[in-house]
Amino acid sequence: MATPKDVKLFGAATSGYCTMVHHALQLKGVTYDYVEVDLKNKSEEFLRLHPVHKKVPILVVDGKPIPESLVILQYVDETWKEHPLLPQDPYLRSKVRFWADFIYQKMMPVAYTIRSTEGEARNKAVEEFLGHLKTLEDGINKDVHIHGPFIHGEEPGLLDVIIGPRKTGFRRLEQMLAGVKLFDKDLTPVLCSYMDAYAELAVIKDTELMLSQYAHA
Numbered sequence: 001m002a003t004p005k006d007v008k009l010f011g012a013a014t015s016g017y018c019t020m021v022h023h024a025l026q027l028k029g030v031t032y033d034y035v036e037v038d039l040k041n042k043s044e045e046f047l048r049l050h051p052v053h054k055k056v057p058i059l060v061v062d063g064k065p066i067p068e069s070l071v072i073l074q075y076v077d078e079t080w081k082e083h084p085l086l087p088q089d090p091y092l093r094s095k096v097r098f099w100a101d102f103i104y105q106k107m108m109p110v111a112y113t114i115r116s117t118e119g120e121a122r123n124k125a126v127e128e129f130l131g132h133l134k135t136l137e138d139g140i141n142k143d144v145h146i147h148g149p150f151i152h153g154e155e156p157g158l159l160d161v162i163i164g165p166r167k168t169g170f171r172r173l174e175q176m177l178a179g180v181k182l183f184d185k186d187l188t189p190v191l192c193s194y195m196d197a198y199a200e201l202a203v204i205k206d207t208e209l210m211l212s213q214y215a216h217a
């Protein structure tokens, strides 16, 4: 397959789903253009690219649109071979995909419930989320982590790209939840140490810089 020539990311500066795609592209050293989408007033061009869910991120490679962040991350890994995000071993790959799916299916909806509810419903969602965090910490330590500062070891991989950037989001949620800690070194010491290692990567600052011109970011 020829190396793609024209790569465009349609995203929103406030979207954590888009952040992961920025990071994956930058870790791979891919040069891409960025198009900020106004989610309150979606353009015809954007709606033509993704008529099904009408959501960012969408990666457009040589004119071909690819929607859904997790699908995009895997497409990026299969297309640009440098800095692999998934392990070579098929069994280990299955484990990484399992925990990525756990985050998307189990954790992201609960994080949304925390943000969008109050009172008892929110307290219940926080309890559930903390339980999932512990399950995730135990699971990735047993199934994936070998040695090194990142979940994938010496270099950040798919799970790092998904979990690493959450530190900022956790801090924001904590401000809404007076007194509750989500980034908690007592509850999930190893997850916190992965996120701390990820926070040192240049992709964090480079993405922030790229998005800083969008005032609402």
Ligand SMILES: N[C@@H](CCC(=O)N[C@@H](CS)C(=O)NCC(=O)O)C(=O)O
Pocket: 012, 014, 015, 016, 017, 039, 054, 055, 056, 057, 067, 068, 069, 070
């Ligand atoms: N499952 C999707 C979720 C993407 C998503 O929820 N994107 C939000 C921004 S964070 C969006 O585009 N919302 C616009 C809308 O729902 O109209 C993915 O992983 O890409």
